[in-house]
Structures are given as structure tokens and as C-alpha cells.
Amino acid sequence: MARYGMVIDTRRCVGCMDCVVACKTENRVPEGFNRDWIAYDTKGKFPTLRTEIRTERCNQCDDPPCVTCCPTGASHVEEFGALVLVTHEECIGCKACLASCPYDARFIHPEGYADKCTFCVHRLTHGLDPACVAVCPTHCMHFGDLDDPNSAVSTLLASRPHYALLPAAGTKPRIFYLT
Amino acid sequence: MHVWAWQIPIYLFLGGWVAGMMILSGYYLYVQTPKNGDTFRFPRPGGPKTESVTVFTPCTCRLTPWLGLVLLTLGMGALFLDLEHKPYVWRLYTTFEPGSPMSWGSWILLLVYPALLAAALVRPPAWLGDLVLSVERAGHWFAARPGAVRVVAVANILLGVALGIYTGILLSALGARPLWNSALLGPLFLFSGLSSSAAFVHLVARNREEREALARADIVFLGIELVLIALLVLGLLSSTHAHRDAAGLILGGPYTAVFWVLVVGFGIIVPLIIQPLAVTHRVHHTPIAPLLVLAGGLALRFVMVEAGQVSHWAGRLTP
16 A cells, blocks of 8 residues: 655745645635644754755654544544545544644644544545645645655655654655655 | 644643552552451341441442542533533444554543442442442342452552552553653652642541541552652653653753642652651641642643643754
8 A cells, every 4th residue: 555645845835835725625625724834944054044944734744643642533544545544523622633743733623623634535546636735826735655765756756855744743744855 | 833732731640640540549448348247337137227337438438439530520611611622522432543642541441430430339438328329239148148249349550550550551652742751740740649648638638547548548648649740750861862851840940830839749749748747746737738639640741731731852853
């Protein structure tokens, strides 16, 4: 079974927020909440400063603390694509998963359950890319099977320097940023 | 991130307090199990109604299990109020998730209630026995079975330790919040709960011997709590940058005053000064020290929950 991941080229991302709007529309994310967002990271010392723009979301970790801490099993790793998902009818809204996520990727949906990015699992089952990837005007986002050495994501990771967010948190994230 | 408000610190405080009550009442029940030949405070069936009392019934055995039932229910109520998807709360009991401290806690709580109730029925208050016949009968039943009392006592001690430690592990298992990343939170909350429980008995017990015994025990609990807090801070300071930043929240950061003045100063140090003077009869026993201990225990939960949520790896997202 595939192990889906995402590779984002920080040299191409311009922070246009198309991915954010596409996600809100595709997943009917309620007002005031977001499943993905744009981060601006300025590094260096004046005058040699460099700002990196990147799109962030749930990192679909290989070792997801949100799944481990869930008392009901509502947060789980789906066999399809090894995706970290939430079964709404099993979630009690205890917020342990929100507290356990080092990326602050989750929120409580107004209906009471924990919500987050699903990599648009409903699109993946129809062979489509996640909405954010599909709409990106600069093609900075790539999606695919990390276990397939011939996939676009694997070849990019093999050929370009990259990093993952917060490796020290030990969650083994599956979103990588090309530098 | 701020996801937990007042409900969780209240739940953790009441849970820890009840855990302490279970351990102390379990201890007293174990060491005071009546032996053959002792007479009991309840008239036996067919015997005289006013049989003499030869077994001293400490307040710790008589009152705390009943109060524990009430406090635990209040704590569970606070926890329930915190849930965002309340109609699905029953899902907690359709599975057991071994990696989730909250799952462990929900099953431990299911065992804690019958253990507390059994402890409450071993030496029920006389007025309650008069009021409810089945309570009096339960008292008779236990009075004739010292072995059963010991089982209840040991069960209360073990479940009390599990409950007390769980209230700390619940936080420390959430690795995304550096301030909570210490297994010391488990014993810290356990000893804080023991201290609150001892302080409460010190506050309400009428028997001088029992009151002073619990005040002496509280001195030990508070001393251990102080050492655990020092180790917790040292552990954070000797860890990663994120953990040192987290320690900074109580070492110069926004929670410094409330932590060192309310939790450590008034909640531990001042009682540690007053209580040795009281037990050595240099000053009178007053409610000041036990009340400060209880307030300090509550403040500890509030500070740890609030500051822990503020602590984060943020700022170091990228290498």
C-alpha cells in the first residue's frame, strides 16, 4: 500500500494562498478555521536576509502523536495511503490530539470533533491530487507515494536538498520542503 | 495553542486530591483492620444496640472515601464540560488504547469508583448507618471480615497511586509541549495530591493524634514535592533549547511570579515552616497551613496546564 507524502518547493512558492482557498472550498472548512496556511520564515542577519515562504498543513506523520494519544481510536492511520484521519463519530472532542501536535495542525470543528488536513482523501480515492496541489499556479507542490522510488516526490527528494519541519519532535513528518 | 481552560486543572487537582485520599484511607484501613476479639462500632445482629467502640475510627477512614466520591464526581463533571463532542463520551468505553494516558485514566476511574465506595462502606459514619440500613449492613459485613477490609485497603492504595500518577502522565505524554516533557510530573502530581489530602485531614480531623500524624506526613510530602519541582526544573534546563525556553516560562517568564510565590512560596515553603512548629507544639494548629497547601496544589495544576500550553517548539520549526 502507498505511503503518501508531499514535497513543496520553497523556491517556487510565492504565498498566493490559492492552496488555502482551494482547501477551504473543497473541504467546506468553516469560517475562522484553516486546514492549511502560509508561513513566512525570515532567516539570516541584516543586510543578508532571506525570507522563505511555504505552505503548511498536517504533516501526516509516520509516528503520529495525535493517534497515540487518542483515547477512543478516532484518530487513526488509514490503510489507504497510510493517511492520518479522524473518524468524526468516534471523536469525543477531548483535544488531546490538538495538544499533542507539534505543528498545531488540528482544530476543533464547530460541530465538536477534531479536524485537520486529510490530503483530500476523497479526491485521492478517485485518482486525483489533493485540491491544494491541483490548483497551485507555480507548481511548487508535488504529491505522491514516498515508497515508490519512481514517483515524482521520491525523485525530487533524491535530487534536491530538503528538510522536514521539527525533526526533533520525532514524529517523522511526510511533508518535505525543497530548498 | 490554548485548548484547555479551567476545567482540566480543576479535574487534575480533584483527581490528585482523591488519589491522595485513597492512599491515606487505604493505609489507615490496612493498619487498623480489627483483629479477632475486637468489638465494633456497629451493633451485631441480635446483640446489644449500644455495644462499646474499641476500634478507633480515624477521620481518614470515615470521611475521606465519601468525600472522595463527591470530589471525583465533581472532577469528572469538569472533564465532561471540557469535551467538545459530548454526546460521544461513551466512546471512551468501547475501546482501550494502550498508548493513550486518557484511555488508561478513563478505565482507572471506572475501577476507582467501586474501590472508593467499598472503602466508604467499611467504616461509614454512624449517622449514615442509622439513616440508611444497607450502609449499616455493609459496615457489619466488613466488620466480620478483616480479610475483605485488607483487600479494599490495598485496592485503594494501588488505585490511588495509579490515579495520582495518571493525572501527571496525562500531560507528560504530550510531547509537543516541552514544559510537560518529564515523567517527573506523574510523581509530582501524586505527592501534591497526597499533600492536599493530608492537609485536608489535618484541617478537619477532631482527633489530635490523627491530626498531628497527618500534619507530620504532610511535611514529608511537601518536602518530596519541593525536591521533585527542583528536579523538574533542572531536567528542563539540561535538555534541548525548546525545553530551556519552556523552563524560562517559570524562570523569568510570565508564569514566574505565580509559580514561585503561590505554588512554591505559599503552597509549600510557608506550610513547611508552620507545620513543624505546630506538631512540636510551638505554635497552635491553625487552618492556615492546610488551606495554603490546598490552594498551592490547585495553583500548581493551573500553572502547569496554562504554561505547558504556551510552551512550544515554535521559532525552531526549520533546521
